[in-house]
Amino acid sequence: MLPAENSADSLHCVSSSLIELQLQQEYTSHMFIDIQEQFLKKADCIVKVISKEGEMYSLLVDQQKLISDKHVVDTYRVSFDSVVREYHCECNLFQSKAILCCYMFSTFAYFEVNEVPSCYISSRWSKNVR
Template identity: 80%
Template sequence: MFRDVQEQFLKKADCTVKVISKEGDMYSLLVGQQKLISNKPIVDTYKISFDLVVRECHCECNLFQSKAILCCHMLSTFAYFELNEVPTCYILARWSKNVRRKHTFMKSCHDENCSDESNNLYRGLCSHFFNVAQDFVRNTEDASILHLAMDGAQTTLHDHRASKDQSRVPSRQSNKASET
């Protein structure tokens, strides 16, 4: 993902921005991107709409809508309006290095430590859930009861975790008599 974004930043150098019209805070722009095809320079033009106050940009190439990557045309628009930071609406949690994904507990031969305790616990639980679900998947009534049981187990576990977290926090009681 880093390389894909980096590529768009490099392509930004081949772009020129031209304002077509302005209505209030909404700008319509044309961004020309120069490309070399068979050693001949060709300029592709893309229409951009940009709201300066909300800092929302839309490019007709639709790279952000399809791959969630800012295109060089949008990056050029931000540079044109001297926005030194990418607007927060374009920073998606799924590209963050701190994102928590459920599939990270699954065993992979690429993991450095495949025998990690959380991976073993996860695999054991998945195996148990699979076996239970396999027994009750043929009947919708049985499956509904299993869903309710799982919801109840989840609630119980959340309550248990919350009570453990509260017992770890030391209570601070201020007593004027003991201070003196």
């Protein structure tokens, strides 16, 4: 699938990801820029499952950064319930700004999730709200 653009005011997707396409179609251009920045940062992340109880996973997501020519790793804990598709990241970006973080995007990729659950699509930033 090629990156898509649906209207003149939409921004291009930079990948072939169905998630990125979903968010590009859902969000205003201004918000999509912020979300796309987090989406792209998932390339710097490594996901490690640290425990599993039933269908609840606890993960550590390491994000590699280069700050002033120094390699730094930020680590955040993400929990994921594979039955109800609920996620929580300790960075709390979604809770504070309604933006999915790179750690959650990394978790989606790890578990081969191709669509953001509707509970993580904020109607506040949607261009499809009527």
